[in-house]
Amino acid sequence: MPxxxxxxxxxxxxxxxxxxxxxxxTLTPLFGGSATPREVDPENPVRAASVRGHLRFWWRAxxxxxxxxxxxxxxxxxxxxGSAEKHGRVALRVLEQTAxxxxxxxxxxxxxxxxxxxxxEKFFLHPFNPNQSEGLPEASGRVWVAFxxxxxxxxxxxxxxxxxxxxxxxxxxxxxxxxxxxxxxxALEALSDASDWLPASPNQLKDWxxxxxxxxxxxxxxxxxxxxxxxxxxxxxxxxxxxxVAWRExxxxxxxxxxxxxxxxxxxxxxxxxxxxxxxxxxDHKTLLALKRNQEQIALAKPYLGLPIVYQRLxxxxxxxxxxxxxxxxxxxxxxxxxxxxxxxxxxxxxxxILNTPAPTQIKVNGKELxxxxxxxxxVLEALEASDALEAVRKAARIQxxxxxxxx
Numbered sequence: 001m002p003x004x005x006x007x008x009x010x011x012x013x014x015x016x017x018x019x020x021x022x023x024x025x026t027l028t029p030l031f032g033g034s035a036t037p038r039e040v041d042p043e044n045p046v047r048a049a050s051v052r053g054h055l056r057f058w059w060r061a062x063x064x065x066x067x068x069x070x071x072x073x074x075x076x077x078x079x080x081x082g083s084a085e086k087h088g089r090v091a092l093r094v095l096e097q098t099a100x101x102x103x104x105x106x107x108x109x110x111x112x113x114x115x116x117x118x119x120x121e122k123f124f125l126h127p128f129n130p131n132q133s134e135g136l137p138e139a140s141g142r143v144w145v146a147f148x149x150x151x152x153x154x155x156x157x158x159x160x161x162x163x164x165x166x167x168x169x170x171x172x173x174x175x176x177x178x179x180x181x182x183x184x185x186x187a188l189e190a191l192s193d194a195s196d197w198l199p200a201s202p203n204q205l206k207d208w209x210x211x212x213x214x215x216x217x218x219x220x221x222x223x224x225x226x227x228x229x230x231x232x233x234x235x236x237x238x239x240x241x242x243x244x245v246a247w248r249e250x251x252x253x254x255x256x257x258x259x260x261x262x263x264x265x266x267x268x269x270x271x272x273x274x275x276x277x278x279x280x281x282x283x284d285h286k287t288l289l290a291l292k293r294n295q296e297q298i299a300l301a302k303p304y305l306g307l308p309i310v311y312q313r314l315x316x317x318x319x320x321x322x323x324x325x326x327x328x329x330x331x332x333x334x335x336x337x338x339x340x341x342x343x344x345x346x347x348x349x350x351x352x353x354i355l356n357t358p359a360p361t362q363i364k365v366n367g368k369e370l371x372x373x374x375x376x377x378x379x380v381l382e383a384l385e386a387s388d389a390l391e392a393v394r395k396a397a398r399i400q401x402x403x404x405x406x407x408x
Contacts, residue, residue, distance in 0.1 A: 019150055021149070026188060141185075182339075223408065225408045230401055231349065232349050297373060303360055
C-alpha cells in the first residue's frame with residue numbers, strides 16, 4: 001500500500017555570490033604584460049594572472065606592517081590569495097577589453113627629445129627601444145586600454161574584504177598594468193564609482209593608507225611611505241593620452257635626478273638647471289672607475305634607488321652591470337614610484353612615491369661580490385643636504401615643484 005511522505009523535498013537554492021565590478025582605463029601607454037616579454041597581446045592586453053600578481057603585491061604592501069616576519073606574512077597572504085598548495089579565496093576575471101591604439105616609444109616623443117628638453121616620458125621606456133646587440137626591434141604598446149575587472153569576494157570575511165578594498169585602491173593609486181608600472185607605464189583610473197576607488201584629495205590618501213611606520217622593514221610596505229604631488233592637471237581632448245602632461249613632468253624630473261643636476265653652478269652659485277647634454281654629477285661613476293681587484297666593500301648612492309644598473313661604455317668610462325645580491329635574485333625593485341595619479345574630480349597629478357623598503361647591504365659589480373654602504377661624501381647629496389639617495393629624492397621632488405607632501 002503506497003505511503004505518503006509528509007516531508008516536502010528540500011528547496012534548491014542557488015548560492016549567493018558577492019562580486020565587485022570595476023571599470024578601468026589606462027592613463028599612460030601600456031607596454032609588456034603578455035606571456036611574451038616586451039609585448040602586448042592586442043586581443044587581450046590585460047591578463048587576469050597579471051592583475052592578480054599586482055594585487056598580491058599591493059596587498060602585501062598594505063598589510064605587511066602587521067607581521068614581524070616574512071613567514072607570518074606569507075601565511076596570511078596564502079589564506080586569501082592561495083599558493084602552489086592551496087586555492088585562493090579571491091576569484092577575478094578581466095572582461096570587455098578595449099585594446100586602444102598601438103604606439104611605439106618613438107611615436108610618443110617624435111624628435112627623441114631635444115638637447116634642451118631631454119627625453120621626457122621616453123626616459124621611462126628604454127627597455128622597449130630597439131636593441132641591436134640582442135637583435136630586438138622596437139616594441140609596441142597600447143594607449144587608451146579599457147577593461148572591466150570582476151572580483152568574487154563571497155568567501156572573504158568582512159575584515160578581508162576591507163583589506164582587499166584597500167589593496168585595490170593602492171593598486172590604482174600607486175600601481176598599474178603591464179611592465180614598468182613603477183615608472184608610470186600602464187597607470188590607471190577608475191571609470192565607475194570613482195569616489196570609491198580614486199582619492200578626492202591628497203589628504204584622502206592618508207585616510208586610506210596611513211599606518212604606523214616600520215622602523216626596520218623586512219618587506220616593502222606603504223606604512224611609513226611618503227608621497228609628493230604636483231599641481232592637478234585637467235587633461236584636454238587633444239592630449240595623446242590622459243596622463244600625458246603629468247607623466248612628461250615626471251620624466252624630466254627623473255632624467256634630471258639620475259644625472260644629479262641639483263648641484264650649484266660654480267659661476268652663478270645657483271642650483272643647476274637640467275641640461276641633457278651635460279654629464280652626471282654623482283660620485284658613483286668615479287668610485288666604480290677606481291674599483292680595485294681585491295676590494296671587499298664599496299660606497300655608492302644609486303643602488304639604493306633600485307637594481308640592476310647598467311653602465312654603457314663611453315670612451316674610457318666605467319662599463320658593466322650592478323646587481324643586487326640576495327636570495328631572491330639579482331634584482332631589487334626600486335622603492336621610488338613615479339606616476340600620474342588620477343583623482344575623483346577627473347584631474348591628474350604627477351606623483352613621486354617613496355616606499356618603505358629594506359635597504360640593500362650587498363651588491364655585485366660585474367659579478368664581483370661587495371659589501372655596500374653609503375658614501376661619506378657625494379656632490380649631489382651635499383647639494384641637496386641629504387644623508388642618502390632616498391632623502392635626496394624627497395628634497396629634489398620639492399625643488400622640482402612636487403610640493404604637496406603626504407606621509408603614510
